[in-house]
Amino acid sequence: MARVLVVITPAEGHVNPSLGLVTQLIDNGEEVIYVCTEEYRSRIEQTGAQIITYPFPQDAFSHDPVLKPQEYKHPYQFIYMMVSGIIRRIIPNVLQVVEDQKFDYMIFDSLMGWGGTILAEKLGIPAVCSIASFAFVEPLGSSSVLNETETKELYEATMKITTELAEELQVSIPAMEEIPAHAGQLKLVYTSRYFQPQAEKLDDRFIFTGPSIITRQDAPTFSFELLRERYPQTVYIAMGTILNKNLDFYQLCFEALGDLPVNVVLSSGKYTDMTPLANQVPPNFIVKPYIAQLDMLQHTDVFITHAGMNSTSEALYYNVPMVMIPLTSDQPLVANRVQELGAGITLNKHNLSATNLREALTEVLHNSLYRRQAYLIGESLRQAGGYTRAAEMIMSHMGSGRGSYTI
Structure with missing residues (x-):
């Protein structure tokens, strides 16, 4: 039995995909x-894992100006967010709370980038990178529309924090392009090779296992x-869960x-105040603050x-075509891939109207081609093996690699 350290960015879209894997590792005899x-805490403890916590603002990805999702117009904006919002704030805390503990290997979140390399080096263990979106073949935000001065300022601000942290933790200073790289001996991607854009450019260290479909224990009932x-x-x-408070959109x-x-079933979000719209809800709508999405998608x-990776993967897993309104981060990339493969229509949030939303929905609802294409992607996701195969691959690889780290 191995002792496994799991360090995941505290965000719904990153924690949730890891839960099935952690449950399976524990079922297979690992200590996590x-x-x-x-x-x-609650959902992690339900897997059987022991949780160790560190201080971090609740729902930070909705409120923190650095972490709040945005449209990245240049790769340096994304890298700055990683360094200042995640690596700087989380990695020293993790090292502190696991001080003097021994582990055989670790699984860390891809959003931590270079932070995963730091942990592996300081703890002296091999690492697996958990990639909750597509694997990035090209940097996120590669349209490069910032001017030279803005680019230079971002570079200098990012490398200043990076250098200070490297000196504090006594590790080598990475190059800018190394900070967001998918490090680790294995890179676990929760999708299929078919759905992954430019998959041919990724080597065999990238393991595609499909989405981690696991039922939430705290899901409310719904009368289907x-x-x-x-x-x-x-x-x-x-x-x-981060971008669901837009009453104008509803x-x-x-x-x-x-x-x-x-x-029309609308999940408005637990923390969204729908009171201003209470008298406007049409009779064909059912509005709930939270719905068990996996159950709902089957009906x-x-x-x-919004074309978040988790929601998109879950929909395709159940062969559901989509109308997508990508808002930020990797969502445009995900939506473009779905549309490219014919399983949905993407709408531009900047010129969204009731008319084009209605037209897009009508087209997807009545043209069976979209559902057929969703089925093709869904079949590739279902055949990828899920968290059962992910756990097997990790344990098989780490069984021979324990005791050394190679990033």
Whole structure:
């Protein structure tokens, strides 16, 4: 039995994909120590892992100006966020809370980048990189629209923090392009080679196992019989856990879809105050603060989504085509790939209207080609092996690699 350290960025889209893997590792006999924040204690403990926490603001990715998702116009913006928002704040804390403990190998989140290299080096153990989105063949934000002065300032600010941290922790200073790289002996990607863009450029250290589909224990019940009594088709709307507080968007959905002969189920988010719209909800809408998404998708004909990687993968796993409104971060990349493979339509958030939302939904709802293409992607995800194969691959590889680290 190996003792495994798991260090994942405290965000829904990064913690959730790891839970099935951690559960399977424990079922296979490994001891897992999961370092994260208090916010995720309950769901981590449900896997059987021991959790060790460090201080970090709750829901930071919704409120913190550095961590809050944005459109990255240049790779340096993304790298600065990693260094100042994640590596600087998390890695020293992790080293402190696991001080004097011994581990055989570790699994760290790709959003920590160079931070994973630091942990592996300081602890003297091999590492697996957990990639909750696509593996980045090209840097995120590669449109390069910043001017020379802005680029120089970002570079200098990033390398200043990087140099200070490297000196503090007594590790070597990386080059700028090394900071966001997918480090580790293995790189675990929660998708399929078919769905991954430019997969041919990734070597065999990248292991594609499909999404980690695991039922949430705290999911509320929902009456799916009620849907069948109303209309034969159902549209599901959910914009993720970070970007779901836009009441103007929900009002636009009411206008666009309120008179269609379909069920529309809207997950507004636990912390979204829908009171201002209470008297505007159309009769074909069901609005809930939280819905068990995996259950809902199995009764959904079209999913209206922000194209976050988790939500997109879960929809495709259940063969659901999409209307996508990417907002930030990697969402445009994910949406473009879905549209490229014919499983959905992408709308531009900057010129979104009730008319084009309605037209896109009608097209996806009534053209069977989108569902057929969603099925093809979904089949590739289901055949990838999931967290069972992920655990087997990690244990097989790390069984011979324990006791040394090579990044």
